Amino acid sequence: MPGSLSQEIAPHLPYLRRYARALAGSQKSGDAYVRACLQTLVADSSAFDMSNGAKIGLYHLFHVLWNATMIAAPAQDGSVSIFEKTAQQRLSSMTPESRQTLLLSTLEGFKAAEVAHIIGKTEDDVSRLISEAINEIDRQTATQVLIIEDEPLISMDLADIVTSLGHRVTTVARTAAEAVVAARNEKPGLVLADIQLADGSSGIDAVKDILSDFDVPVIFITSFPERLLTGERPEPTFLITKPFDPNTVKAGISQALFFNSTASVAA
Template sequence: MPGSLSQEIAPHLPYLRRYARALAGSQKSGDAYVRACLQAMVADASAFDMSRGAKIGLYRLFHVLWNATMIAPASQDGSASIFEQTAQQRLANMTPESRQTLLLTTLEGFKLHEAAAVIGKSEEEVSGLIKDAISEIDRQTATQVLIIEDEPLISMDLADIVEGQGHRVTTVARTAAEAVKSARADKPGLVLADIQLADGSSGIDAVKEILGDFDVPVIFITSFPERLLTGERPEPTFLITKPFDPNTVKAGISQALFFNSTSSIAA
C-alpha cells in the first residue's frame, strides 16, 4: 500500500474497527473484516475510491466486501460490554441495510448524503432505512414509563410523546414520594424526571432512591441542567434541557432503551 494512502486512512481505522465490531457482533469477527478490507486495498489500489475523501472511500470498500458475504452478526465472543450485547441483540433483528445505515448515522456520525455514498443508495432510500430502523427499535423496546414532572402541560406533552412511541405511562408523579411509591408498585422500564418538583422535593433524590431498588434507564428533563452538570459527581448519561424539542425527547428515549443503560447519580 503506498505510503500516502496509508497516511490517509490511518486516522479512520480505529473507527472502522469500532463500526465493524458493532456490525459483526464481536471484535474478532469485525477485525477480520477490517483486515480483509486492507488486504483488498493492497492487492488492488484501484478498488479504493477516494473521490469523496478517504473516510467515505474506506467505509465504502468495507461495505462492498461485507455485502458480498451477506454476513449476519456473530455470536458474542465475550469482548463486548453488557450494553453492547443488548444493542447487538436488537440490531440482529433489523434488515442488514437498516442496521448498517443506523450505525453509520449514529455510531459513526455520517451525514445523510455520506451514508448514502457509503452504502450506494440515494438519500431518500437512506432516510427510509433510518426510519425503518427507529421503528424497529421502538417496537423492540416498548415499555412502561414513569414520568416525574409537576407541570401539567409539560407532563401532558411528555405523555403524548411516550405513548406515540408505543410505550405506556404508568404514573405522572408530582413529588419525589409519589415517584418512589409508583416505581416500587409498577417497576417502570424507563424514567423521565424533572429535578425540581411541586412540594420542593427533588427528582434527583427520587431517582437515587429508585435506583437503589432496581436498575432502570433515566432521562432527566430539566430547566436546571447546571445542577446535574457540576463535575463533582457522576453525571447522567441522558439529560435534556427545557424547553425541549419533541424530536430530541423521542431520540433520547430510543437511545436510552436501545442500550438499556442505567443512569447513576452518586449520593
C-alpha cells in the same frame, strides 16, 4: 492545543459528552472517547476542520475516532451495570449508524446537511438512516413508564409521546415522595424525570431512591443541563434539554431501552 481553539470548543464539550454517553451507553465509556478526541487535538490541531464551525468540526473529529478505534473505558468502581453489559453486547453485533444519525439530528439538533458532514455521508443517507432509526423505535417492546414532572402541560406532552410509541404511563408524579411510592407500587421499565419538582423536592433524589430498590433506565429532562454536565460526579447517560422536541424524547426513549435488557415488562 492553541488557546483560541480551546476557547472555541469549550462551550460544546458538555454536549459532546452527553452525546458520547448516549451513543456508548455509559458515562465512563463515552468520556473515554471524548478524552481521546481532545488528546488528538492537543497532539495535532491540524486534524481539526473549522470550515463548518467549531461545533461541527468537534463532532466530526469525534466520529472519525468513534468509527476508527475501540477505546476501553476506565476501570469501573464496583460491578458493571446490567445496562452497560447489554450495551457492550449489542453494540458489538450491530452498526450504530442509524442511532448516531438520529441522536445527532434530534438530541443535538443538527440539520441534515450538518449531520451528513459530521458522519461523512450524503443527505440522502442521513434521511435513510433516520428512517431506519425510527423503525427501530417502533420495534421496541412495550414497557411501563413513570413520569416525574410537576408541570401539567409538560407531563401531558410526555405522556402523549410515551403512548404514541406503544408504551404505557403508570403514574405522573409531581413530587419525589410520590415518585418513589409509585415506583414501588408498580415497577416501571423506564423513568422520565424532571429535576426541580413542585414541593421543592428533587427528581435526582427520587431517582436515587428508586435505583436503590431496582435497576431501571432513566432519562432526565431539565432546563439547566449544564448543572448535571459538570464532569465532577456521576452524570446521567440520557439527558434532554427543555424545551424539547418530541423527536428528541422519542430518540432518548429508544436509546435508553436499547441499552436495557430488562426494560420490557407486562403492559
